[in-house]
Amino acid sequence: xxxxxxxxxxxxxxxxxxxxxxxxxxxxxxxxxxxxxxxxxxxxxxxxxxxxxxxxxxxxxxxxxxxxxxxxxxxxxxxxxxxxxxxxxxxxxxxxxxxxxxxxxxxxxxxxxxxxxxxxxxxxxxxxxxxxxxxxxxxxxxxxxxxxxxxxxxxxxxxxxxxxxxxxxxxxx
Amino acid sequence: xxxxxxxxxxxxxxxxxxxxxxxxxxxxxxxxxxxxxxxxxxxxxxxxxxxxxxxxxxxxxxxxxxxxxxxxxxxxxxxxxxxxxxxxxxxxxxxxxxxxxxxxxxxxxxxxxxxxxxxxxxxxxxxxxxxxxxxxxxxxxxxxxxxxxxxxxxxxxxxxxxxxxxxxxxxxx
DNA sequence: GATATTTGATATGGTCTATAACAATTATCA
DNA sequence: TGATAATTGTTATAGACCATATCAAATATC
Numbered sequence: 001x002x003x004x005x006x007x008x009x010x011x012x013x014x015x016x017x018x019x020x021x022x023x024x025x026x027x028x029x030x031x032x033x034x035x036x037x038x039x040x041x042x043x044x045x046x047x048x049x050x051x052x053x054x055x056x057x058x059x060x061x062x063x064x065x066x067x068x069x070x071x072x073x074x075x076x077x078x079x080x081x082x083x084x085x086x087x088x089x090x091x092x093x094x095x096x097x098x099x100x101x102x103x104x105x106x107x108x109x110x111x112x113x114x115x116x117x118x119x120x121x122x123x124x125x126x127x128x129x130x131x132x133x134x135x136x137x138x139x140x141x142x143x144x145x146x147x148x149x150x151x152x153x154x155x156x157x158x159x160x161x162x163x164x165x166x167x168x169x170x171x172x173x
Numbered sequence: 174x175x176x177x178x179x180x181x182x183x184x185x186x187x188x189x190x191x192x193x194x195x196x197x198x199x200x201x202x203x204x205x206x207x208x209x210x211x212x213x214x215x216x217x218x219x220x221x222x223x224x225x226x227x228x229x230x231x232x233x234x235x236x237x238x239x240x241x242x243x244x245x246x247x248x249x250x251x252x253x254x255x256x257x258x259x260x261x262x263x264x265x266x267x268x269x270x271x272x273x274x275x276x277x278x279x280x281x282x283x284x285x286x287x288x289x290x291x292x293x294x295x296x297x298x299x300x301x302x303x304x305x306x307x308x309x310x311x312x313x314x315x316x317x318x319x320x321x322x323x324x325x326x327x328x329x330x331x332x333x334x335x336x337x338x339x340x341x342x343x344x345x346x
Numbered sequence: 347g348a349t350a351t352t353t354g355a356t357a358t359g360g361t362c363t364a365t366a367a368c369a370a371t372t373a374t375c376a
Numbered sequence: 377t378g379a380t381a382a383t384t385g386t387t388a389t390a391g392a393c394c395a396t397a398t399c400a401a402a403t404a405t406c
Contacts, residue, residue, distance in 0.1 A: 031263075032248065032251075032259060032263045033252055034248070034251070034263070035247060035252075037251075038340065039336065040243075040315070041332070041336060041339075042222075042225045042229050042240050042319075043244055045339055046226075046240070047339075049218045049222045051342055052214060053219075056215050067219070068362095071213070074208060074209055074213075078205075078206050078209070079205045079206055083384075084384075084385065085384065086205060090204075094364065096363095096387080096388090097362075098385090099386060099387085113385095119372070119384080120370080120371060120384095121371045121372070121383065122371095122383085122384055122385080153341065153342065153345060154341065159214070161338075162214070162339075163212065165327055165334075165335045166217040166221040166335075168326060168327065169326065169327075170220035170221040170224055172326060173225065173228055173322070241393095256353075257354065258352085258354080267394070267395065268354070269356080269396085270394065270395080272354070272355055292402075294401065295353055295402095296353085296354070
């Protein structure tokens with residue numbers, strides 16, 4: 001330990017951290033400087049991702065779909081007749097962790113596991129009629145409430161450029 | 174359940190999922206179609222974030238610093254004399270979860286808690302000399318191995334545009 | 347000076363992620 | 377063919393991360 005243990009005063013101000021509810025005679029503790037942090041791609045990327053997921057969950061509150069569940073429904077709809085391993089692996093979900101997820105979707109009658117006749121080890125995944133209906137409503141919510149918000153924040157062109165760069169990072173980094 | 178339980182054949186092909194190591198007479202199972210998934214900002218954002226963190230950890234392997242730990246060191250260096258609550262909250266870390274994190278950094282002699290003389294409840298955070306040295310090396314690694322990789326993938330201008338858009342999302346979404 | 351608030355800390359639970367292992371089934375190949 | 381290896385879905389389990397309630401010590405408030 002190379003640091004003196006006798007503390008200098010933290011600052012001349014009061015102990016109130018960052019809420020600014022002292023009266024006007026007190027200089028409220030100024031906000032912290034992010035410094036190089038705001039230039040760190042990983043940091044900003046993570047914060048943005050949390051905000052986007054948060055907004056997604058709010059938009060989907062009526063359907064009770066998480067981003068991960070939505071991605072499963074989308075992928076199963078686009079690729080009917082695939083088994084759990086295939087769906088899970090393309091989503092980056094490990095097979096063991098995919099089981100509980102499917103249990104959930106199946107218990108809500110959104111998708112179904114069907115024992116394959118080709119390979120009786122595997123379960124073919126399909127959307128139920130209810131699953132298709134829910135997914136259709138989910139897509140509309142995402143388009144009108146979620147992605148629309150993005151467009152009005154960034155503009156259509158910027159939003160597409162952002163998507164392209166993120167895709168490049170996701171696939172080539 | 175509105176789906177017939179008698180499975181149709183998953184496809185005409187073999188059971189080999191996506192690895193393509195059957196011989197040439199077999200049509201290997203084609204890759205799944207991502208479809209609308211590749212247009213979902215949240216999905217691409219999450220995948221990109223995972224890749225970036227993964228690369229960060231590889232670049233920092235010699236220093237054993239996670240992105241979160243790096244952000245703490247950066248913030249403490251930039252804001253000496255702040256207490257745990259202030260540092261944690263600006264990083265979006267809850268106070269209870271920040272304790273173990275600091276225990277780790279302090280046990281490695283990278284930062285130190287100093288009891289404040291102003292407010293004897295709070296712990297002032299500072300970097301030790303070793304912490305400053307390690308952070309300096311970490312910054313170099315990030316700049317030369319991590320961010321440099323981003324620049325060569327996207328180009329300087331695009332990288333800055335990406336950062337700007339992500340910052341906007343993180344703060345205004 | 348009595349009450350409320352703040353700080354760091356502990357305990358705890360939930361979710362997400364990662365690995366090992368198992369039974370049933372299928373593939374491989376001697 | 378039949379013995380062995382590999383695959384599929386599953387369970388169990390452990391770790392990381394995140395969130396809430398609660399506590400003692402210290403401080404603020406009135």
